[in-house]
Amino acid sequence: MKITPDQRIQLHGFNNLTKSLSFNMYDICYTKTKEEREAYIEYIDEQYNADRLTNILKTVSDIIGAHVLNVAKQDYIPQGASVTILVSEGPVVEIPTESLQESPGPLPSAVVMGLxxxxxxxxxYPEFHPNEGISTxxxxxxxxxxxEISPLKALNYLIHSFDTDIMTMDYRVRGFTRDIKxxxxxxxxxxxxIQNYIxxxxxxxxxMIDVNIYQENIFHTKCKLKEFDLNNYLFGTKKDKLSEEEIGEITEKLKIEMDEIFYGKNIK
Known part of the structure; x- marks a missing residue:
């Protein structure tokens, strides 16, 4: 049901509900040698350096309709990067009713709300297994x-901004606001x-698996890629360069790694 401006609840003051989305993505690969592993870490560090991550977050800011106040970014040694953007209320345009509905967000589009x-x-966090050849x-x-707008409207864009094998997403609404009474x-x-925004x-x-606590406004969804093509998980070599025994061993290692991340526990 679409809500018209006349049907909206009138609030006493500002809507100060805090809505938080945590989006975690994982990329898993197999590197046969130490040199391949180091090359993979270097490749990942370049692909997702602080500058590129900053551009991604600025687009997220546009999607949720915010003004960037400050950007702090850092590339770390030996690997990894961080970016933090503080944002404030953006230019308010006519309130789009779709911002209140469960549906995927843009990829991206113009500013949609003020907050x-x-x-x-x-x-x-690039890392690797000490002796199994797995890098994550x-x-x-x-x-x-x-x-008013949910950060979930940025989820569609975030999913398309990363090559991901596994995703975990948490969404929570905290605090309260008051109506005029x-x-x-x-x-x-x-x-x-959360799936309704994908x-x-x-x-x-x-x-995909959901673990939701509706009465606490806590929502959790985790996703694992269905299709498994070994070539997509090899860095520095190809499947046709491996023996059948190697293919079997590497496939098992990769699938165990993915299952452990997906289910959140070590699998023997």
């Missing part, structure tokens, strides 16, 4: 907003799953 006292951060790259993105409102939009063509690519 206040918000921040967007990203941290990257993780990026953690947090989008925290105050106001003083009644507390602990959430200002309907939501039953396009169908993306959902078809992943196995």
């Amino acid at each position: 206040d006292k918000s921040h967007i951060t990203v941290h990257t 790259f993780r990026a953690d993105i947090d989008v925290s907003t105050c106001g 003083g009644q507390k409102l602990f959430i200002d939009h309907d939501i039953n799953s 396009p169908d063509n993306v959902k078809e690519l992943f196995d």
